[in-house]
Amino acid sequence: xxxxxxxxxxxxxxxxxxxxxxxxxxxxxxxxxxxxxxxxxxxxxxxxxxxxxxxxxxxxxxxxxxxxxxxxxxxxxxxxxxxxxxxxxxxxxxxxxxxxxxxxxxxxxxxxxxxxxxxxxxxxxxxxxxxxxxxxxxx
Numbered sequence: 001x002x003x004x005x006x007x008x009x010x011x012x013x014x015x016x017x018x019x020x021x022x023x024x025x026x027x028x029x030x031x032x033x034x035x036x037x038x039x040x041x042x043x044x045x046x047x048x049x050x051x052x053x054x055x056x057x058x059x060x061x062x063x064x065x066x067x068x069x070x071x072x073x074x075x076x077x078x079x080x081x082x083x084x085x086x087x088x089x090x091x092x093x094x095x096x097x098x099x100x101x102x103x104x105x106x107x108x109x110x111x112x113x114x115x116x117x118x119x120x121x122x123x124x125x126x127x128x129x130x131x132x133x134x135x136x137x138x139x
Contacts (some may be wrong), residue, residue: 001138003051005042011062015045020053021136023047027061032073039080052131054133058126059097081120094129095122 002017011028022045026038046053059067069077085091123129126137 003043003138004041006038007050009068011066013038013041015041016138017045017049018138020049020051020055021050021056021133023056023058025058025061027092029066029068030059030062031068032070032085035069035073035077039077044103046084049088052092053084054091055084055093055130056126056137057093057095058134059095061128068084094133095120096129097111097122097124111139 004015006015006136008028011026011030011034013027014025016023017024020139022042024038026034028034042055081093126134129137
């Protein structure tokens with residue numbers, strides 16, 4: 001298991017890689033700048049995984065009033081997700097939004113990304129993840 005922590009001033013992301021699972025825990029003020037910097041970090045992480053991957057993006061550490069992404073940023077994130085799918089066919093993403101706003105933003109991302117039916121799955125808690133994925137999450 002490999003772990004990296006990225007500080008963004010107003011936010012922090014802990015990225016844990018276990019085999020082909022990339023678990024991203026984000027906390028703090030989540031802005032366009034933070035999202036774009038996180039994607040740059042994730043590109044380097046994804047480049048080290050030779051096969052399809054499973055991304056679990058956990059927004060439970062972002063307070064409802066701290067989720068401040070613009071519509072244009074959501075569009076850039078969805079384009080990035082399409083590029084990940086092109087680089088790593090068969091990959092999937094689970095978006096965990098525990099607050100109404102984070103869940104809603106994840107659903108917007110899911111609809112805009114318009115990836116294969118299994119490309120993006122939006123959940124309200126980590127408990128909803130398939131067992132085979134939950135067992136790979138850090139304890």
